[in-house]
Every structure is written in C-alpha cells, then in structure tokens.
Amino acid sequence: MKYFSLNHKAPKVTFKDAVINGLAPDKGLYYPERIEKLPSSFFDRIETLDHDNIAYEIIKPFVGEDISTEDLKSILKTSLNFEFPIVDIDDNIKALELYHGPTMAFKDVGARFMARCLGHFSHHHTEEKVTVLVATSGDTGGAVASGFLGVKGIDVVILYPSGKVSNVQEKQLTTLGQNIIALEVNGTFDDCQSMVKQAFLDEELKSKFTLTSANSINVARWLPQMFYYFFAYKALKHTGKKLVFSVPSGNYGNICAGMMAQQMGLPIHHFITGTNANKVVPKYLNSGDYQTMSSIQTISNAMDVGAPSNFIRIRELYKNDFELLKANLSGYSYSDEETTAAVNQLKHAFDYTADPHGAIGYLALKDYFNAHPADDVLGLFLETAHPIKFLPVMPKFIAEQIEMPPQIKQLMDKTKKSKMISTYKELKSAIL
Ligand SMILES: *Cc1c(COP(=O)(O)O)cnc(C)c1O
Numbered sequence: 001m002k003y004f005s006l007n008h009k010a011p012k013v014t015f016k017d018a019v020i021n022g023l024a025p026d027k028g029l030y031y032p033e034r035i036e037k038l039p040s041s042f043f044d045r046i047e048t049l050d051h052d053n054i055a056y057e058i059i060k061p062f063v064g065e066d067i068s069t070e071d072l073k074s075i076l077k078t079s080l081n082f083e084f085p086i087v088d089i090d091d092n093i094k095a096l097e098l099y100h101g102p103t104m105a106f107k108d109v110g111a112r113f114m115a116r117c118l119g120h121f122s123h124h125h126t127e128e129k130v131t132v133l134v135a136t137s138g139d140t141g142g143a144v145a146s147g148f149l150g151v152k153g154i155d156v157v158i159l160y161p162s163g164k165v166s167n168v169q170e171k172q173l174t175t176l177g178q179n180i181i182a183l184e185v186n187g188t189f190d191d192c193q194s195m196v197k198q199a200f201l202d203e204e205l206k207s208k209f210t211l212t213s214a215n216s217i218n219v220a221r222w223l224p225q226m227f228y229y230f231f232a233y234k235a236l237k238h239t240g241k242k243l244v245f246s247v248p249s250g251n252y253g254n255i256c257a258g259m260m261a262q263q264m265g266l267p268i269h270h271f272i273t274g275t276n277a278n279k280v281v282p283k284y285l286n287s288g289d290y291q292t293m294s295s296i297q298t299i300s301n302a303m304d305v306g307a308p309s310n311f312i313r314i315r316e317l318y319k320n321d322f323e324l325l326k327a328n329l330s331g332y333s334y335s336d337e338e339t340t341a342a343v344n345q346l347k348h349a350f351d352y353t354a355d356p357h358g359a360i361g362y363l364a365l366k367d368y369f370n371a372h373p374a375d376d377v378l379g380l381f382l383e384t385a386h387p388i389k390f391l392p393v394m395p396k397f398i399a400e401q402i403e404m405p406p407q408i409k410q411l412m413d414k415t416k417k418s419k420m421i422s423t424y425k426e427l428k429s430a431i432l
C-alpha cells in the first residue's frame with residue numbers, strides 16, 4: 001500500500017515512511033491510495049474471530065509488506081491487550097467504553113500501535129534515533145507517553161498547555177521519566193500545535209534528528225482506531241439492528257477511522273459527531289461553509305480544537321461531495337451547562353458515570369434519535385475516557401463516588417517533572 005499527501009506535492013511513500021515522516025514533506029496529511037472492501041466472508045464469520053485476528057485482517061492491507069505477518073500479529077497482540085465493553089444505557093442506546101487501556105482513554109489504542117510500529121522500524125531498519133514530537137490538549141500526551149515508555153531508539157517530547165489539563169492527565173505525562181520529556185507551554189493547545197508544526201519545518205532540527213509526530217495525523221495512530229468499530233459490530237451483530245455511532249470529536253481522527261471502517265464494508269448506518277463550543281464541523285454541516293476558529297476552552301478539553309486536523313481526510317473520503325457527507329454524518333454541539341446536565345442525567349436516570357466527552361456523545365445521539373426516530377436502529381456513543389481524568393469538572397457529588405483505579409492511584413504520589421516554555425526558541429533548545 002502506498003500513501004499520498006493530501007497536498008499532492010510530495011512523493012508517494014509506503015506505510016513505514018508514512019509512519020516515520022508523520023506529515024508529508026509538503027505538509028499534507030498522508031492518505032492511503034486505496035481502501036479495499038473486506039470480503040463478505042469476513043463479516044459472515046466475524047463472531048468466530050478474536051480481536052487480534054479481526055484487527056489483523058483490517059490493518060494488513062494498510063501495512064503491506066513493511067511488517068512481517070508474525071511481527072504485525074505480535075504488535076497487535078500487545079497493543080490491544082484490554083477490553084472494549086458495551087454497556088446498556090437506554091432501550092436503544094449503549095455506551096462503547098474505549099477507556100480500559102493503561103491511561104484510560106481511547107487514544108491508548110492508536111498510541112500503543114504506533115509506538116510498537118515505530119519501535120519495530122527503528123530497530124529493524126535504521127540506526128538513527130527517532131524523536132517523537134507531540135502536542136496534547138490532555139489525553140494524547142498520557143497515551144503517547146505510556147505507549148512509548150522504554151521503547152528503544154525513540155525519544156518523546158510532549159507539549160501541553162499549562163493549567164489546561166487535569167491533575168491526573170498532567171501526572172500521566174510528567175511522571176514517567178526515561179525517554180519521555182514533558183514541556184509545559186505557557187499558552188493554549190493551538191500554540192502547542194503550531195510550535196510542533198514549526199519544528200517540523202525547521203531545517204536545522206531536521207538535519208540533526210529524525211523527527212516525527214504522534215498526533216492523530218500519523219497514519220499509525222489514525223488507522224487502528226478502526227478496530228473497535230468492528231469489535232462493536234461483532235458484539236451486536238446478533239441483534240440484527242442497524243448501528244449508528246455517536247463520536248465526541250476534536251481533531252476528527254476517531255470518527256474518520258470509523259468512516260474508513262464503513263468504507264471497508266462494515267455495515268454502519270450513520271455517524272454522529274458531538275462537540276463543544278468548538279463547533280466548526282456541526283456549523284459546516286448546516287451551512288456548507290467551513291470556517292476554522294481559535295479554540296475555546298471548555299470542560300471537555302480534549303475537544304477544544306478550532307482547526308480539526310483530520311477533517312481534510314473526511315473530505316477526501318467523500319471526494320469533497322458535501323451532500324454525500326451530509327447524508328452520512330450529523331453534527332451537534334453543546335455548551336458546558338448542557339454537558340454537565342447530561343452527566344447528571346446519565347447518573348440519575350441510568351446510574352451511569354460518563355465523562356464530559358462521553359456525555360456529549362450521548363446528547364448528540366439523543367438529538368439524532370429525536371430527529372430520526374426508528375425501531376430498528378441501535379445507537380452507540382463512544383465513551384472516550386474514564387471520568388477520573390476529568391474530576392475537576394465533574395459534578396461534585398458524582399466525582400466523590402468515583403473510585404480511583406489502581407493505575408491512576410499509583411501515579412498520584414509521583415513527582416511532576418516538566419520544563420516551562422513560552423516560545424518556539426525555547427522548544428528548539430529543549431530538543432537540541
Ligand atoms: C482526543 C479525545 C477526543 C477527540 O478525539 P478526536 O479523534 O481528536 O476527534 C474525545 N474525547 C477524548 C476523551 C479524547 O481524549
């Protein structure tokens with residue numbers, strides 16, 4: 001499989017180079033040349049396959065010859081060593097919990113797969129050390145730090161906006177040490193992201209290091225996010241119902257992966273994106289006019305993204321056909337007040353503790369069902385992180401009842417190690 005740049009001004013590359021480069025030299029996102037449908041026999045027998053084998057069938061065409069069957073299978077096995085439970089909420093509503101990995105966020109899936117691929121390539125093909133640069137608005141940093149911890153030949157530099165991530169999130173990315181370096185940026189997530197972008201264009205840095213990104217633009221983080229849509233289908237196939245997925249979205253990598261899964265033949269009836277005040281995509285779906293904005297801070301901070309980097313991939317998937325996209329995707333946005341009310345409602349009506357992102361997924365699913373009532377449709381909202389990661393913004397009485405999972409508890413006693421920076425110059429000297 002070859003990948004081309006969505007800016008169309010860079011050479012095509014194989015999976016390996018797409019993973020190592022992160023972004024194409026013309027600053028475009030990589031995109032696979034072909035998206036092939038899986039054979040119908042795969043869907044006929046999916047309930048007899050385990051998660052590792054399902055994942056292998058899905059990812060194999062995208063990896064091509066760059067990783068041997070045996071190595072790819074072992075990468076998958078260690079990347080996906082946790083559960084993806086589906087929890088009943090209401091009659092036609094379920095939560096797909098993606099947070100049972102080591103850092104309790106869905107980003108563990110992509111981060112672990114990418115770390116293992118990159119570790120594989122660095123070990124087998126290059127003597128050079130690879131430096132991973134990543135900007136995080138909260139959840140990415142922890143998942144990347146944990147995924148890459150101790151991976152030989154790779155250093156990780158994480159930038160996060162000072163004071164804008166929760167205590168648990170900050171501990172997850174600043175306490176590991178070893179090959180993980182945390183930089184606390186005096187600014188917003190967008191500032192972090194633009195510093196990372198600048199580093200990738202810096203000739204001096206590029207001459208000295210192999211720099212890559214672990215943001216969701218990297219194909220090795222983006223593509224494995226297809227897996228759990230298939231896992232959910234496997235679990236619910238026996239119901240005979242059509243499935244709609246409501247995905248709380250920020251950079252639109254997660255939902256885009258779901259759309260890829262659909263393109264590979266996974267029977268998904270419809271997609272819903274829920275978001276906060278950063279409502280670029282819902283607005284676009286209403287007006288046809290795509291206007292990025294400066295990010296607005298909310299209580300669902302992993303979605304505080306004013307210029308969603310993966311949306312261009314969604315457009316490519318739909319060949320820029322607005323009507324076609326609109327027929328497959330509904331979008332809704334919610335205020336912090338509405339989000340908190342939904343967290344409360346889920347607790348009181350269904351005894352379910354959702355984090356603010358999952359709660360937005362739930363709200364969007366309900367609004368979709370109100371507009372499109374149907375008996376033969378099951379809705380799943382993606383619960384993208386454990387509520388413990390968002391304690392400060394959870395209603396107090398719910399927060400008090402959340403038990404601290406063991407992997408979080410042992411973090412809280414560790415000491416934060418990070419360096420405060422304000423400018424690109426400081427980032428550069430930290431890397432150098
Ligand atoms: C990253 C994140 C999102 C947004 O996912 P995208 O792929 O960027 O759209 C939603 N919820 C949580 C908890 C996240 O960490």
